Structures are given as C-alpha cells and as structure tokens.
Amino acid sequence: MLEIRCSRAWPPLAEAQLGEWVLRWAGGFTGRANSVLAVGDAGRPVREALDAVCDFAHDRGIPPMAQVVRDSPNERAIVAEGWVEAKRHRRGHEVVVLTTPLAAGRSFLRESVKSGPSDASFLGKVTGEPTPAWWELTLGAGEDSPAARSVLTGGKVGYGVATLDGVTAGVVRGALVDGWLHVGRLEVAPAFRRRGLASALMGAVGAWGVEHGADRAVLQVAEGNEGALALYAGLGYAPHHRYRYWVPAPGSRIEGEEDSTS
Template sequence: MNAPERLETTCSRAWPPLVEEPLGEWSLRWADGFTGRANSALAVGDPGRPVGGALRAVCDFAHARGIAPMVQVVRDSPNEHAIAAAGWVPATHHGAGHEVAVLTAPLTPAPPIPGCAVHDEPTPGWWDLTLNPGEDSPVARQVLTGGKVGYGVATEGAGTAAVVRGALVDDWLHVGRLEVAPAFRRRGLASALMGAVQTWGTEHGAGHAVLQVAEGNSGALALYAGLGYALHHRYRYWVPAPGSCEDSTS
C-alpha cells in the first residue's frame, strides 16, 4: 500500500465497525448504518481478485446485512479509477459529504486550559453533544468507545460546552466528533479542546494527529488549518449505479 492507503487503514482501526471481514487487502465493514466509514468497504491495496469481482463481494456483504453497498477509496488512486470503470458512481447523496479531506499534523503538548479535560470514560454530557439527533443506539455507542479512546470535554459552569473524541492507533491520534454547543460557540473552545486532546495523545505516545473532514465543511477546514493541520490526501465514497449491484448468490 502507498502512504494514503496505509493511513486510511490506520483511521479505520480508530473507528472500528462491529463486523469486519477482509477481502484481500480491502476491508468489508458493518455497523448497522452508523456512519459511512463503519458501513462501507475500505478499498485500499489489492482485493485479491479483479475489481469487478471485489465489487460483487461488496454487494453481497452489504445486502446480507441490510445496508446499502458503498466503497471508500483514496481519490484518484488506481482503485478509484477501476471502481469508476466498473460502472460505480460517486455517492453524492451521502449525508455527511462524499468527498473528504484527510488532514495531518505533528503533535506537541499544549499548556493546560481550565475547564478542558480528557477522560477515560465518556460523560453524560459528552454523549449528549457527540451523538446527533437520531444517532443514539447501542451500535453507535460501541463504535465510539472502541479501541483506546480519550473523551475530551470542555465545561462552562455545570454544563458541557464542547466535546471531542481522540483514538490511539500505533503512534497516531485520530481526532473526530469535535462539537461545540451552539450557546458556547466563538469563544475559542474548539481550539482549546483540540489542544487538550492533542496533549493527551502525546502523553500516550502519539507523534502525529489525523482527522477527516468533509470537503464542504469550510468552517472546520479553516479551524484545522489554523491549528497547523495540512492536507495529506482525499478520499471519496462510491456506490453502484442503479440496478447494477445484484447479489451473486441470488
């Protein structure tokens, strides 16, 4: 695998699905529909068979588990070109955005900021801000607590003002689910909490941070650029054209 594909594998380990099956170097993932990353095939490396056959296996896996077939693939990679040639199309309907920027930054400890802490267990307030309306389920909670995770919380008074998730994989800190409550925005809490979770990462042996942001999220992209994050690569989600994804076993 090349560097973008290796990093995608790292990110997948930081966001573990409930079911994962290898397809050569590709990975078939299921988490009952909670997030695209945990419910798509990660198309990196060699699937061990022609791409057309690999995509049929993606369809079989997805249909057997009641999710829509979808692949996540590094943008402009040989795998993406082969997937497009097989008749699949960009997943423009994907609610979180089908084109994603992967950003990285070196980690250095930040001075402690009062009110910002990273916990070993999620707090009730962390759950309240992390899960979007309609997302709360046992599966979602299992995905978000899988692996070695730090739960960043910024408090104002007795309330939870902002949250973030940090997951450790080897020497990488995967950052996700940064959210600031509407009443507390534009106070610098996002940057402060990012500093807290990055310090937590260095304390646990991480040397670099990685995060994934939808290309259309200009506010988040500007925030992370200001914190020293730079583009590493991009990925996209692809889905079969209508009527083209039939189970090979049917």
C-alpha cells in the same frame, strides 16, 4: 497506509478481509464503519470484488458503498465498473484527511474564554470514560444506538469535555493507533460557539495524545466544511490526501446509497 490506521480508530461491529480490502458493518452508523475500505489489492478482479462487497452489505441490511482514496488506481477501477459518487451521503461524499505533528510542552487543560461581556472560567479535560453529557452532544438526531456507542468506544480512546460556567459546552474524541492520534466528533453546543472552545478542545485532546505516546495527529473532514477546514488549518493541520465514497449506479441490480454520517 494512513487510511488503514484511521479505520482502526473507528472500529466496526463486524469486518472481513477481501484480500487487502476491508469489509465493514456497524448497523448503519457512519460511512467509515459501513463500507469497504478499498485500499491495496482485493486479491481478485475488481468486478468480482465489488460483487462480494454488495453481497456483504446486502446480507447485513446496508447499502453497498466503497471508501476509496481519490485518484488512486482502485478508484479508477471502481469507476470503470460503473459505480458513481455517493453524492447523497449526508456528511459529504468527498473527505479531506488532515495531519499535523504533535509536540509536548504545552498545557491546554485550563483556559479563559470570553462569555458575553466578561471572562468565564473554562475547564477542558480528557478522560477515559464518556459522560452522559458527552454522549448527548456527540450523537446527533437519530444516531444513538448500541452500534454507535460500540464504534465510539472501541480501542484506546479519550473523551474530551469542555465545561463552561458549569455546563458541558463542547466535546471531542481522540483515539490512539500506532503513534497516531485520530481526532473526531468535535462538537460545540450552539449557545457556546465562537468563544474559542473548539480550539481549546483540540488542544486538550492533542495534549492527551502526546501524554499517551502519539507524535502525530490525523482527522477527517468533509470537503465542503469550510469552517472546520479553516479551524484546523489555523491549528497547523495540513492536507495529506482525500477519499471519496462510491456506490452502485442508480437503477442497477445492486443499487444503494448510504446516508449515514462520515
């Protein structure tokens, strides 16, 4: 299941099996690392499984939340237990998973992009260690924490940096899992947007993935992020499936709604 591979590219600080479901905790950094991945059989009735999800979350000081493939049997069962869509989720509670094949033979490591009225030298590279500037662009306001840094450095990871006129202008993260390149945390500084840096960074991390044995790429983007969806469609990414986040209903004994990033 592709969602399981994606989860392994985004490792939490703590996890536990609930049948085939995976309970995850990472200090509140992102929904993916602080929810149950409800894929497959929980090994018990769904009501009992959701009680265990709530116990796991409350014991670690986070609101209970479930990440579920849209329109799956598990989603229907969770809805039947009274859980509701996590519509206050800050990055969007409904997510599109996009994939594309990767091909060798293209070099994305150096390009020329427009900088005002004249061309400027652009250097994009992917390394095995994040730079201070990479962290600065990657982590939003209030996100920088030991938990966030642990999640983002777990596994086999490449850290893409776009340098324009000597300034770090954009970043991206690529993680390798079972022949898949999981792409995330693409960010271009506001002053450098609309110059092709996002596409160039995607190309650089894709080339890095091919170099390290990946033949397919996957990424996750909020349903309502039309700009990002258009960018990725133009780069050959196509929808694979969608997932949603679900939480206990307001007013219930186990109420809680996650407000982390995707």
